[in-house]
Amino acid sequence: MGREKDLSGLQNEAKVRLCPDCKNEEIEHRNGEFFCKKCGLVIDE
Numbered sequence: 131m132g133r134e135k136d137l138s139g140l141q142n143e144a145k146v147r148l149c150p151d152c153k154n155e156e157i158e159h160r161n162g163e164f165f166c167k168k169c170g171l172v173i174d175e
């Protein structure tokens with residue numbers, strides 16, 4: 131109980147995401163998917 135998970139260095143990378151369509155940097159993360167806040171394009175990895 132109360133054990134801390136150490137995931138540092140594995141999935142903690144701050145990636146800069148860009149919309150491939152409109153080059154917008156405001157990418158929203160929802161339901162396990164990334165999508166552009168501007169044009170709504172879903173960005174698949």
Ligand SMILES: [Zn+2]
Pocket residue numbers: 149150151152153154166167168169170171
């Ligand atoms: Zn876009």
